[in-house]
Amino acid sequence: MTIDTKSQRADHGPVRRILSSVFAILQTRLELIGIELAEEKDRLLTVLFLGIAAMMLAMLALIALTALVAIAFWDTYRWQALAAITAAYALAAVFCxxxxxxxxxxAPVVFEATLNEFEKDREMFRKP
Structure with a gap:
């Protein structure tokens, strides 16, 4: 009986090592996904904050510009000046x-590095 138990343990040894390696690879890849997700979140929050700040400042500048042009042309070409500013704003909005x-x-592929590593792992396991 002890011989059968030892042979069963010997048979499970390589399988356990392979499974352990597979789980270690998966753990590494999941950690990589987590790192990439955190980097993407930080990048998106930075871009979002800067975008909102830029929009607020641009809006203030546009309000000041509109008031300046309207005051400058109030006596002569008030509606033409306001129409030109409106057209310029509309064109800028379409462009944006x-x-x-x-x-x-x-947009770049999200988790590109992780996908590349999974592809390398798949190629490694395909080799005989």
Whole structure:
């Protein structure tokens, strides 16, 4: 009976080592996913904060510009000046919208490094 138990343990040894290696690889890859997720969150929060600050400051500048132009042309071309400013704002809004849409469509692949590592792992296990 002790011989059968030892042979069973010997048979399970390589399998356990392989499973241990597989789980170690998965743990490493999950840690990599966590790191990439944290980096992406930090990047997005920074971009969001800077974008909101830029929009607020730009809005203040546009309000001041509108008031300045309206005051400067109040006696002669008030509605033409305001129409020109409105057209300029509309064109700028369309430009920004198109750029934002392009930025979303051409965004980098999320978790690219992790996916590359999984591909390397798959290739390693395919080799005989």
């Amino acid at each position: 919208g198109v750029k934002a849409r392009n930025g979303l469509h051409h």
